[in-house]
Amino acid sequence: MGRTVAEQILSAHSKVPLREGDLGVCDVDFMLASDTTAPIAIQSFQQMNGRKVARPDRIAFVIDHASPCPNQKIAGLHAMMRRFAAEQGITLYDVGEGICHQLTVENGHVRSGDLAIGADSHTCTYGALGALATGVGSTELAAAMLTGQSWFKVPASYRVELSGSPGPGVHAMDIALHLVGLLGSDGAAYRSLEFCGAALERLGRSDKLTLCNMVVEAGAKNGVVCDSTTGVRSEPGARFERVVDIDLSALRPCVAAPHRVDNVKPVEAVASVEVQQGFIGSCTNGRIEDLRVAAAILAGRKVAPGVRLLVIPASKRVFLQAVREGLVETLTDAGAVFITTGCGPCVGTHNGVPGDGDTVISSSNRNFKGRMGNNQAPIYLASPATVAASVLTGRITDPRQVR
Numbered sequence: 001m002g003r004t005v006a007e008q009i010l011s012a013h014s015k016v017p018l019r020e021g022d023l024g025v026c027d028v029d030f031m032l033a034s035d036t037t038a039p040i041a042i043q044s045f046q047q048m049n050g051r052k053v054a055r056p057d058r059i060a061f062v063i064d065h066a067s068p069c070p071n072q073k074i075a076g077l078h079a080m081m082r083r084f085a086a087e088q089g090i091t092l093y094d095v096g097e098g099i100c101h102q103l104t105v106e107n108g109h110v111r112s113g114d115l116a117i118g119a120d121s122h123t124c125t126y127g128a129l130g131a132l133a134t135g136v137g138s139t140e141l142a143a144a145m146l147t148g149q150s151w152f153k154v155p156a157s158y159r160v161e162l163s164g165s166p167g168p169g170v171h172a173m174d175i176a177l178h179l180v181g182l183l184g185s186d187g188a189a190y191r192s193l194e195f196c197g198a199a200l201e202r203l204g205r206s207d208k209l210t211l212c213n214m215v216v217e218a219g220a221k222n223g224v225v226c227d228s229t230t231g232v233r234s235e236p237g238a239r240f241e242r243v244v245d246i247d248l249s250a251l252r253p254c255v256a257a258p259h260r261v262d263n264v265k266p267v268e269a270v271a272s273v274e275v276q277q278g279f280i281g282s283c284t285n286g287r288i289e290d291l292r293v294a295a296a297i298l299a300g301r302k303v304a305p306g307v308r309l310l311v312i313p314a315s316k317r318v319f320l321q322a323v324r325e326g327l328v329e330t331l332t333d334a335g336a337v338f339i340t341t342g343c344g345p346c347v348g349t350h351n352g353v354p355g356d357g358d359t360v361i362s363s364s365n366r367n368f369k370g371r372m373g374n375n376q377a378p379i380y381l382a383s384p385a386t387v388a389a390s391v392l393t394g395r396i397t398d399p400r401q402v403r
Contacts, residue, residue, distance in 0.1 A: 001237050001238070001239060002234060002235030002236045002237035002238040003019075003234065003235045003238055004020070004157040004192065004194065004234045004235075004238045004239070004240070005132070005157070005192065005194055005224050005226060005232050005233070005234055006020075006132055006154060006155055006157055006192040006221075006222070006224075007019055007020065007154055007157075007238075008232070008234075008235070009113060009114075009115055009131075009132040009232075010024055010026055010115070010132065010152055010154050011024075012113070013026035013027045013028070013029075013115045014026045014027075014152075018154050019154060020154050020155070020156050020157070020239065021153065021154060021156075022153070022154045023151060023152070023153050023154075024151065024152055024154065025149050025150070025151050026115055026149060026150060026151070026152055027115070027148060027149055028058065028115055028116070028117055028144050028148060028149060028150050029058060029110070029111075029114040029115050029116055029131075030058050030059075030060070030104070030109050030110050030114060030115075030116040030117075031058060031059045031060075031116070031117055031118065031141060031144055031145060032059075032060050032061075032062070032100055032104060032109075032116070032117070032118035032119065032120065032123060033059075033060075033061055033062075033118065033119040033120075033138070033141055034061070034062050034063070034064055034065050034100050034119070034120055035061075035062070035063045035064065035065050035066055035067070035074070035077060035078060035081060036065045036066075036120075036347070036349075037119035037120060037138045037141070038061045038077075038080075038081050038084075038119070038138075039077045039080050039081065040119075040138035040139070040142075041119055041138040041139070041141045041142045041145065042080060042081070042084045042142075044138060044139045044142035044143075045142040045145055045146060048142060048143065048146055050142070050145070050146045052088065053088050053090065053145045053146065054145065054146060054147055054148035055148045056088050056089040056090050057089075058148070059088075059090045059091065059145060060090065060091040060092070060093065060100075060103070060104065060109060061081050061084075061085050061090055061091070061092045061093070062092075062093040062097070062098075062099070062100035062103060063078055063081065063092075063093065063094050063095050063097075063342075064093070064097075064098065064099050064100050064341075064342040064343050065342065065343045065347055065349055066342075066349045066350055067095045067096065067340060067341075067342035067343070068095050068096070068340060069095070070349065070350035070351075078095075082094070095340070095342075096316055096340055096341055096342075097315065097316055097341070098313075098314055098315025098316055098317070098318070098341045098342070099282070099283045099286065099314045099315065099341065099342060099343055100118070100120060100283070101118075101120070101122055101123070101125040101126070101209075101213070101283040102283060102286065102287065102314035102315045102318070103315055104116075104118075104125075104126060105125070105126065105128075105129065105209065106315060106317055110126045110129055110131045110133065111129060111130075111131065112129055112130030112131065112230045112231050112232055113130060113131065113231075113232060114126075114129075114131040114132070114133075115131065115132050115133075116131050116132070116133040116134075117133070117134060117135070117136045117140075117141065117144060117150055118133070118134075118135055118136070118141070119135070119136060119137065119138045119140075119141040120135055121135040121216050122135065122213050122216060122283050122284075122365065123135045123136075124212055124213065124215050124216050124220065124221075124222045124223055125209055125212050125213040125283060126212070127195075127212035127215070127222050127223040127224040127225060128205060128208035128209040128211065128212045128223075128225050128230075129225075129230060130224060130225060130226075130229075130230025130231060130232040131224070132192070132222055132224060133212075133222055134221050134222045135216065136150065153190075155190050155191050155192045155221040155222070156190075156191050156192070156241040157191060157192045157193070157194055157234070157238070157239070157240050157241060158188055158191050158192070158193050158194070158220075158240060158241060158242045158243070158244060159194050159196055159234070159240040159242070159243045159244070160179065160193050160194065160195050160196065160197075160244045160246065161196050161197040161243060161244065161245045161246070162175075162195060162196070162197035162198075162199035162200055162203075162246050162248060163197050163198060163199050163245070163246070163247050163248065163249075164199055164247040164248040164249030164250065165199065165202055165248055165249055166248045166249070166251060167249060167251070167252070168400055168403070169252070169253050169385060169386075169398065169399040169400035169403075170248070170251050170252060170253060170383075171207070171293065171383040171384070171385055172203065172206070172207035172208075172210035172211055172285075172383070173210055173214075173284070173285055173363060173381075173382065173383035173384070173386075174251055174252070174253055174254050174383050174386075175207075175210075175211060175246070175248060175251060176210055176211050176213075176214035176217075177214070177254050177255070177256050177261075177264050177381065177382075178246065178251055178254060178264065179211075179214070179215075179218065179244070179246065180214060180217045180218045180256070180261050180262050180264065181254075181256070181262050181263075181264025182244065182246075183218040183219075183244070183262070184218065184262050185217065185218060185219060185260060185261060185262040186218070186219040187218050187219065187262075188215065188218040188219050188220040189219035189220075190219070190220075190221050191219075191220050191221060191241065191242075192220065192221055192222050192223070192224065193215050193218075193220050193222070193223040193224070194223075194224055194226050194234060194240075195208070195211060195212070195223060195224065195225045195226060195227075196226045196227075196233075196234075199248050200225060200226075200227040201227055201228060204289060205229070206287045206288075206289040206290070207289075208225045208229075209287070210284055210285060211223065211225070212224070212225065213283055213284045213365060214261075214284065214365060217261040217262070217365060217366070218262070252266055252267070252398075253266070253267045253382070253383065253385070253386050253398050253399060253400065254266050254267060254382075255267055255270060255361070255380045255381060255382045255386065255396060256367055256380065256381035256382075257270060257367075257380055258367055258369070258378035258379055258380065259367060259368055259369040259378070259379070260367070260368075261365070261366060261367060261368075261381065267382075267386060267396060267397070267398045268398060270380065270396045271395065271396055271397065271398070272395065272396075273359060273380070273395060273396045274359060274394060274395045275307060275359045275360065275361045275380075275390050275391065275394065275395060275396060276306065276307060276308065276354070276355075276357075276358040276359055276360070277307070277308045277309075277310065277352070277354050277358055277359075277360045277361075278303075278307065278308070278309045278310070278360070278361050278362070278387045278388070278390060278391035279309075279310045279311075279312075279344075279345055279346070279352065279360060279361075279362040279363060279364060279372075279387065280294050280309070280310070280311045280312070280336075280363050280384045280387050280388070281310070281311060281312030281313070281314065281339075281344060281346065281363065281364070282312070282314070282343065282344075282346040282362075282363065282364035282365060283314065283343075283346075283365070284363060284364055284365040285363035285364070285383065285384050286312055286313055286314030286315075286318065286363075287314050287318055288313075288318050288321050288322060288325075288327075290363065290384040291311070291313065291318070291322050291327045291331070291384075292325070292327060293383075293384045293385050293388070294311070294331060294384045294385070294387070294388040295326075295327045295330040295331055297385060297388040297389055297392065297399060297402055297403075298330065298331060298334035298336070298388050298391075298392060299330050299334070301334055301392055302334055302335055302392075303334055303335030303336070303391045303392060304391060304392060304393060304394030305394070306394065307335075307391050307394050308337065308391075309331075309334070309335055309336040309337065309387075309388075309391045310336070310337055310339055310344070310345060310351075310352045311331055311336045311337070311338050311339070312338070312339045312340070312341060312342065312343075312344045313338075313341050314341065315341055316341055318341070319338075319341055334392075335391075339351050339352065345362075345372050345373065346362070346364040346365075346366075346371075346372070347371070347372075347373075348370065348371060348372045348373025348374070349373070350373075352372070353372060353373035353374055354372055354373070354374050354377035355374065355377065356374065356376040356377065357376060357377070358374070358377045359377070359378050359379075359380070360372060360377055360378070360379045360380065361379075361380045361381075361382055361386070361387050361390045361391070361396060362379055362380070362381055362382070362387065363381070363382065363383060363384045363387050364381065365381070366379075366381075367379035367380065367381050380396060382396075383399070385399035386398070386399050389401065389402045
């Protein structure tokens with residue numbers, strides 16, 4: 001019987017054959033922590049009597065969740081990260097460099113066939129590169145920093161077959177939300193999702209990063225793109241617990257309504273909902289392609305009165321590219337406010353926390369009650385195109401209506 005991609009990668013990193021359900025100790029190619037998780041990992045590492053990390057060249061710390069620092073306590077945590085990184089020879093991306101998952105991709109920390117872990121649930125993003133990448137707890141990360149290894153249970157796999165071509169106004173976030181809505185928030189619990197099919201060849205890398213970023217919202221262990229760009233594929237006869245077929249040409253713009261990511265509805269079902277704040281950014285949809293989409297809709301227009309639009313490029317590199325292309329000027333002229341690259345309002349730690357009763361439409365990945373820092377502010381998730389169209393009209397709007 002052939003092997004799934006998860007079975008292949010975990011077997012290669014454990015030095016022994018592994019199958020679905022097996023436990024194995026595996027060498028890890030890359031480890032990541034942000035300012036929300038690195039301090040706990042550092043403390044745990046020290047409690048394990050750690051003196052030196054096993055492979056400093058395979059570890060990166062990123063200050064992105066509360067960046068720039070909003071208060072004295074967090075400043076101390078940032079200082080801890082800087083000291084530890086300097087002592088250990090670990091790569092540190094400091095304030096303003098960007099979001100951890102964007103920087104990992106931009107700087108080539110992960111390649112096809114790699115095994116990567118991060119103390120952040122959206123580490124699964126790197127599956128777009130053909131890696132098996134998944135989130136872990138800070139203590140588990142500390143143990144991996146100490147030994148260079150971590151333990152895994154080989155997940156069962158779903159095959160997600162994509163066909164057709166997305167129509168006007170339909171973007172990767174619409175595909176991802178459709179999938180999460182179809183599976184449910186725990187419908188792929190501890191599964192590996194293999195994205196396959198001819199449609200993948202028509203999607204860009206940014207689209208694939210969005211797809212893999214969102215698999216954790218269905219409970220998945222990881223997602224991995226299987227196409228010509230990654231070179232990873234399941235072997236003939238591999239066992240899949242479930243096959244999910246999605247015809248992209250049948251999809252239309254959609255949103256995830258409060259307060260669940262799997263509460264997915266077509267845009268027209270919520271078209272009467274007024275919005276007070278829009279957000280374009282995050283590790284899900286803060287890349288240059290996303291800013292281009294938003295700028296194309298907002299060019300020569302103005303955000304509706306009483307509506308705020310916050311934009312955060314996923315990295316400094318993305319921001320500078322947006323400056324060169326004139327996207328920053330276009331979006332600023334339309335009424336957008338740019339915030340320092342980082343996670344910003346996505347996690348509600350600072351910058352852009354909505355007020356009581358404010359309805360937010362966001363291109364980020366979660367809309368749990370209180371996610372953006374205020375449990376009295378409902379959040380709708382959507383593509384950057386739908387966010388841009390909605391802040392233009394002041395109510396949730398199908399982007400096909402404002403072209």
